[in-house]
Structure formats: C-alpha cells, structure tokens
Amino acid sequence: MGNHIASGVAITAMLLSNVAYADMLTSVGPGEGQVNIVAWPGYIESGETDPAFDWVSKFEEATGCKVNVKTANTSDEMVALMNEGGFDLVTASGDASLRLIAGKRVQEINTDLIPSWSAVDDRLKDAPWHTVDGKHYGTPYMWGPNVLMYNTEVFKEAPDSWSVVFEETTLPDGKSNKGRVQAYDGPIYIADAALYLMTHKPELGITSPYELNQEQYDAALNLLRGQRQLVSRYWHDAFIQMDDFKNEGVVASGSWPFQVNILASETQPVASVIPTEGATGWADTTMMHVDAANPNCSYQWMEHSLASNLQSDLAVWFGANPSVPAACTDGRGMLDAAGCTTNGMDDFDRIKFWTTPVSKCESQGECVPYYRWVSDYIGVIGGR
Numbered sequence: 001m002g003n004h005i006a007s008g009v010a011i012t013a014m015l016l017s018n019v020a021y022a023d024m025l026t027s028v029g030p031g032e033g034q035v036n037i038v039a040w041p042g043y044i045e046s047g048e049t050d051p052a053f054d055w056v057s058k059f060e061e062a063t064g065c066k067v068n069v070k071t072a073n074t075s076d077e078m079v080a081l082m083n084e085g086g087f088d089l090v091t092a093s094g095d096a097s098l099r100l101i102a103g104k105r106v107q108e109i110n111t112d113l114i115p116s117w118s119a120v121d122d123r124l125k126d127a128p129w130h131t132v133d134g135k136h137y138g139t140p141y142m143w144g145p146n147v148l149m150y151n152t153e154v155f156k157e158a159p160d161s162w163s164v165v166f167e168e169t170t171l172p173d174g175k176s177n178k179g180r181v182q183a184y185d186g187p188i189y190i191a192d193a194a195l196y197l198m199t200h201k202p203e204l205g206i207t208s209p210y211e212l213n214q215e216q217y218d219a220a221l222n223l224l225r226g227q228r229q230l231v232s233r234y235w236h237d238a239f240i241q242m243d244d245f246k247n248e249g250v251v252a253s254g255s256w257p258f259q260v261n262i263l264a265s266e267t268q269p270v271a272s273v274i275p276t277e278g279a280t281g282w283a284d285t286t287m288m289h290v291d292a293a294n295p296n297c298s299y300q301w302m303e304h305s306l307a308s309n310l311q312s313d314l315a316v317w318f319g320a321n322p323s324v325p326a327a328c329t330d331g332r333g334m335l336d337a338a339g340c341t342t343n344g345m346d347d348f349d350r351i352k353f354w355t356t357p358v359s360k361c362e363s364q365g366e367c368v369p370y371y372r373w374v375s376d377y378i379g380v381i382g383g384r
Contacts, residue, residue, distance in 0.1 A: 003176040004181055024110040028299045031065040035297035036092040038081050040284065041238050042258050042318050043142070044069045053317045055310040063304075064295035073236045074186045076374070082106070088292040089301060090242055091141055093282040094129035094163050094354040095188040099370070101130075101137050108135045113299050116306035119324045123348055130285040131353050138285035139302040142311075144320030145281040145351050146184070147190065147272035149255035149263075151245065158273040162196050164252045166227050171251065182241065182253035185234035185381070187373040190352055191280050192254060193220040193227075195352055199277045208282065209352050211361035217368040224380045245270060256341065257319025263382075274350065281351035309333040321345045 007241035037044060044067065047054030056067045072078045075096035082105045084088050092100055100106045111117040117125075117139070119191075124140040131137070150159055154173045163169060165181045183189060194209035197219055204216050212220060215221065215368055232250060235241040242259050244250040246268055260272040288298050304310065312333025321343050327333060328340035361367035 013176070013194050020254070024108050024296055025113060026110065027298065028113050029296045031063050031297040031300060032294040033064060033297070034059045034066040034068060035089060035294050036068045036070070036087045037301070038070050038072050038078050038087050038361050040093075041071045041090055043314070043316075045317060049318075053303075053313055055307075055313060056225070059301065059304045063297065064299050065294070065300060067301070069276060070327075071237070072203075075188065079103075082289060085289070087289055088294045088298045089289070091284045092130075092138065093111050093128075093305075094282050095186075095356050095370075096289060097129045097217055097256050097285055098132075098356040098358075099137065100287060101132055104290055106137050107158045107290045108137055109288065109302070110137060111136055114139060114303050114306065116324070119306060119308070119326055120241045121323050121325050124283060127283060127285075127353075129283060129285070129353065132288065134236065138287035139305060140323035141284045141286050141305055142314060142320045142323060143283035143348075143351075144257055144283065144318070144319060144339040145274055145279040146254050147257060147279065148275055148375065149245070149253055149260050151251040152271050154251045158271065159252065160273075160274065161275050162192070162277055163200075165254065166193070166196055166223060168226075168230055176378070177230050177252065177300065180249055180251045181230050181233050182233050182244065182250055183224075183227060183231050184254055185236035187370070187377040188280075190217075190220050190373050190377060191354070191357075192223065193223045195280055196277055197223065207363045208361075210355050210357045213364055213367060214228050217372075221376055221380060224377075228380060228383060233305065237330055258317075261319040262318070274344070274347065278350050278352065281353050283353050307332075313334075313337070315343060319343055322350075335343075 038104050045053040046056035058241055072081060078090055078092055079096050079099055082100055094311055120140050126378050159294040162176055171177050171178055191209035194206055194212055197204055198206045204219055206216050233244060238259050242263055260270060263270040286302050291300050306324055308324050308327040308330050309332035310323045311327035312335035316323045316334040328333055357370045357373055359367055
C-alpha cells in the first residue's frame with residue numbers, strides 16, 4: 001500500500017512543479033536484438049492465438065528485434081512490473097500512465113524519431129494521460145469503451161442502463177440478476193459507479209467520475225457495497241470472464257470489446273452496448289521505461305505500432321479503435337470505415353477515459369486521491 005500512497009503524493013507533486021527525467025534519444029541506432037513489452041492480453045499478437053493476426057513476425061524479421069511479451073490484467077499490475085524494472089515498453093492505460101510519469105518510471109518520447117507520429121489521431125496527440133507540460137511520454141496505441149456485455153438469450157433487446165449490474169432487479173427472463181453479474185476487479189471501477197450516479201443522482205454534482213469529493217466518493221462506494229451482494233465474481237482475467245459467460249451463468253457485466261468479439265466468433269449468445277449513461281473507457285499509450293535496456297528496438301517498435309495495417313488488424317482483433325485514423329480507410333488491413341463506426345470511432349466524446357484520480361483536481365477544490373481508491377475498493381470486494 002505504501003507504493004500506492006507514494007504514487008498519489010508523487011502525482012500531486014508533479015502537477016505542482018516540473019520534474020526531471022532521463023535525456024531523450026536524439027537518433028535511433030541499430031537494434032539491440034530484443035524488446036521486452038508489458039501489454040494487455042490480445043495487444044501484441046504473433047499468430048499463436050490465431051494465425052490471421054500477427055503483427056510481430058514481420059517486425060522481428062525486418063529489425064532483428066525479438067519481441068518478448070509479458071501480459072498484465074490490470075493497470076496496477078502494469079505499474080508494479082514497471083516499478084520492478086526489466087521491461088522496455090508498456091501499453092499503459094490512463095489510470096496508470098500519470099503514475100508512471102510521476103514516479104519517473106517512463107521517459108519523455110522524442111516524437112521526431114517516430115516518422116508516423118503525424119498520422120496519429122489529433123484527439124490523442126496531446127491527450128492529458130500521456131502529455132505533461134507539453135512533453136509526450138508515449139505513443140498512442142488503441143482506445144475503446146468499457147462496454148456492457150450481455151447474454152442475448154436473457155436480454156432479447158439490449159439493456160439501456162447500467163442498472164442491470166448496479167441495482168438488484170428482475171431480468172427479462174423473470175429471474176433476479178443476483179449472482180449473475182460481474183464487476184471489474186480494479187480500483188478504477190469506482191469511476192463506473194460515479195458515472196452511473198452522474199445520471200441517477202445528479203444532486204451530487206459529479207462532473208467527472210475521476211474527480212470526486214468526499215460526499216461523491218462515499219456515494220459511489222455505497223453503490224458498490226450494494227452491488228457486492230449481486231456480483232458472482234470480480235473479474236480481471238478476460239479469459240476467465242469469457243468462461244464464466246459460457247459456463248457459469250453470468251449474463252451481464254462491464255467488459256472489453258475483446259471478450260465480446262471472441263465470444264461472438266465462437267457463436268456464443270453475447271452482444272454489447274454503451275448504455276444511456278455512457279461508459280468509462282481506456283486510451284492506451286506505449287510508454288518507454290526510464291531505464292530501458294533496448295531503446296533502439298523500442299523506438300522501432302513504437303514506429304511499427306503506428307503502421308495503419310497493424311492498427312487496422314489490432315482494431316478488428318480487439319474490437320477497439322485505432323490511434324491512426326487512416327487505418328479505417330486506406331485498405332491496408334482488415335478494417336474498413338464501417339468497422340470503425342461499429343467499434344465506436346465516433347463515440348470518443350461519450351467516453352470518460354481512465355485517468356489517475358488526484359487530490360488537486362480541476363473541477364473542485366479537493367478530491368479523493370487514487371491511493372484511497374485502492375484501499376477502499378479492496379474493502380468493498382472484501383465485504384467491508
């Protein structure tokens with residue numbers, strides 16, 4: 001817990017003053033022979049899961065940089081691995097990236113060394129989860145919503161509210177949702193509760209689900225404590241969640257498009273929706289460790305990651321949105337404009353992207369910082 005407290009303090013300090021980091025590379029030299037990446041499941045595919053999805057092999061052949069991947073299921077796990085060291089890159093979501101920057105675990109990126117930087121979506125180039133004081137600490141990779149995944153045999157029509165996972169209710173099949181829903185096993189899920197309350201308890205005055213004063217925060221925790229009575233499992237492993245939908249009677253949960261796509265490809269009765277309250281979401285950034293042992297291979301990978309054919313195929317595989325808009329239209333990969341629309345390319349403004357909660361917040365004087373989210377969500381899951 002001390003590390004989380006230190007992270008919260010460091011983030012606040014970062015917002016108040018400049019911090020020094022390692023010098024950026026000024027040129028890319030020969031590759032070191034390998035690059036070690038911490039990534040979300042499904043993000044770095046080499047054809048082992050499905051031969052049609054491989055954006056590693058040709059990179060390795062072209063550069064001589066062998067790609068070694070360590071998958072992580074939560075942002076906290078990613079932060080812990082980067083704190084331990086031994087990795088060059090991480091595909092960090094917004095609830096981890098500011099912690100990594102403040103903790104000096106990642107270094108500023110020289111965008112001049114990434115020729116495809118100009119192709120990045122303008123909505124992402126200066127995004128606050130990887131840009132501090134005008135400096136970029138990573139390369140945008142992929143973004144998408146935390147969707148409501150549901151069983152289409154139970155819900156003949158798509159549910160229009162997150163209430164099916166937050167409030168005890170009778171589902172369309174005449175049975176209670178108790179014991180048949182899941183919630184995400186991560187402190188950032190408190191934001192999902194806050195997002196729900198923005199619509200259903202407007203008197204709380206929540207303007208950002210990541211900037212909560214004590215009253216707003218307490219209301220979110222109380223909602224989650226009530227949800228605890230409904231939840232069959234707090235999920236963090238995408239593949240276990242898929243198994244629960246197939247074999248354990250789970251019928252509704254917040255999820256990623258990744259699980260929805262795979263289950264649908266297996267002809268399982270699942271679909272997804274962004275309910276009327278909107279959704280939280282993630283915009284992930286490839287960030288380089290401050291002590292990366294393989295910086296040249298790292299820069300080569302970041303450039304490779306912005307290739308429109310990689311972005312296109314990854315978007316199809318994960319059900320998410322490319323950080324390079326050309327991937328939707330140039331025909332180099334599997335994606336097309338209709339696929340981008342389906343994946344939510346036009347829903348950017350409906351998504352409340354993960355970001356690290358800090359005490360000195362923009363919307364109000366004082367907010368509950370992330371280290372509190374960590375300890376209190378552990379309490380919620382434990383029934384306290």
